Amino acid sequence: MQLLLVEDDATMRSTLQRSLARRGMAVTALGDGRDALAQWRAQPPDAVVLDLTLPGLDGLQVLQQARAGGLRTPVLLLTARGTVGDRVLGLNAGADDYLPKPFDLDELEARLRALVRRSGDAPAPAAHALLPSGALALGALRCDRDSGAIYVQGEPMDLTPRELALLRALLAQPGRAVPKERLYELVFPGQSEVQYEAIEVVVYRLRKKLAGTGVALMTLRGLGYLLKAQQA
Secondary structure, three states, rough: OOOEEEEOHHHHHHHHHHHHHOOOOEEEEEEEHHHHHHHHHOOOOOOOEOOHHHOOOHHHHHHHHHHHHHOOOEEEEEEOOOOOOOOOEEEEEEEOOEEEOOHHHHHHHHHHHHHHHHHHHHOOOOOEHHHHHHOOOEOEEEEEEOOOOOOEEEOOOOOOOOHHHHHHHHHHHOOOOOOOHHHHHHOOOOOOOOOOOHHHHHHHHHHHHHOOEEEEEEOOOOOEEEEOOOOO
């Protein structure tokens, strides 16, 4: 696996580079956002591990510019920012997964290999478009990234807060499976008393509301859920 590691902490960067190299990965490690974006463009890797706090350009800016430039490399965010809002920002900017610090090296490796496997199997999101306003569109759906509102043919969707959180997370990665565990964290933040299976209820209700929008909410057993544009 060719891996681009972008981490501003020199000690952590060198430690991760050595540890991942011992696990069979070819790691290019950088600590500056501008340098990382230039390297990514010049030689796209199989996966990117991206810290949010970087000099030059921060992690979100690097990610946004890479996605705007057509780079589809799977990205795993490393973040010390513990709020759900920061994670949602990363996912909406185009990240495929995130791992809060501190983390276990085995989990980092497992997530990276899963991302690379999924990227090899996932179809290209041809119906996914970035609109000039910064909105995200799929089928008849349009999500305004500034307000967070979701529209169907110009009309706002009638969604509960949980349905909205679920749809935004899925719409940020059209055509890619989002793990059930990550969706649970986004839909029920800090609500450990809520049963894990409750996410299935939200999925069921949202699937019914998506009827007629040209977008299907699909279940991929063992992988999670994804949004897919339906054939006209």
